[in-house]
Amino acid sequence: MSQPVSSEFTELVSAKLELVEQELSRQAGADTPFIDQAATHIIAAGGKRFRPLLVVLCSRFGGEVRDEDLVRAAVVMELTHVASLYHDDVMDEADLRRGAESANHRYGNSVAIMVGDYLFARASETVAELGTDYVRLQARTFARLVQGQIAETRGPAEGDDPLKHYLSVVADKTGSLIAAAAVFGGMVSGAAPETLEALGRFGEEIGEVFQLSDDLIDITSTRTGKTPGTDLREGVATLPVLLLSRSTDPGDEELKDLLAADLTGDEALERALEGLRNSHVVDEARADIQRRADLAREQLLRLPDSEPRQALSALCDEVVSRSS
16 A cells, blocks of 8 residues: 655645646636537536646656646646547437536537537647647647547457457557656656656556546446446447456356347346446456556656655555445
8 A cells, every 4th residue: 555645745736736727617718608618518517637636746756847837737638638528428429427417418419529629729729838849749649549539439350359459449548648647747847758758657557547447437336427337338348348258157158148138228237237246357357457556556666755656656546446
């Protein structure tokens, strides 16, 4: 387990995140009342603000940081993330986002897509104020996000390993942006190249853990920001389902048949969820998530022992515990 950080450090981080929150609302706003309402819809619903938190924590591994640059870097990461959620919800035909009505359900698909584009534009405008190195990293990250979404939409090609394909999608759609957030934090502090590399590798690993935990929560939890079993109902195979598909245990055949059937009905979906919750694949998925979190923590050993490093290590525990 990670060492706790001081209350002074926690208060410092909270104060920086409050600055980010204020600027995030301002940057997402628009001159037209309707666009302003639609563009702040997801932001107003709250969220974990995981990417801004990483920017703040990772900015402690270099020199002195101007609040203006720190806030810009964090806002760019969160705006990029939120913009991608507008597009994701259209493609997934989602009804809920962060426990509230999704933007596409409330405003329609066309508006949701254009609002996502608007937020991407706002993020691009802000990142330009930080410099070309930041612009380049955000552009590369955005390219990975898009590639991951396309790969998820198309599914694995014939002959491809479905599990490998799924993990690649997770890396591109989630790992890339969280890695960029960690590197952005290091960059605003002028951290050394070897430190930026360690932060990027940490971010990539913990980002994948974050998404794998989210996917597992969709199966194991009845209290989540989206309808439980959404992935199953939409035919999206996540880690537990893919592990089950690899099982050669005859005792798993009934559950495999159940998952292959029509899950659009509530009763069938609940039976499938119950079967997965009682299956060995949930424990196997949790073990894999823990293993990946340990890999992320290993990257932190390349950083100076400090409260920021302790805080990042604690994040590894928190991300894992979400799906326990």
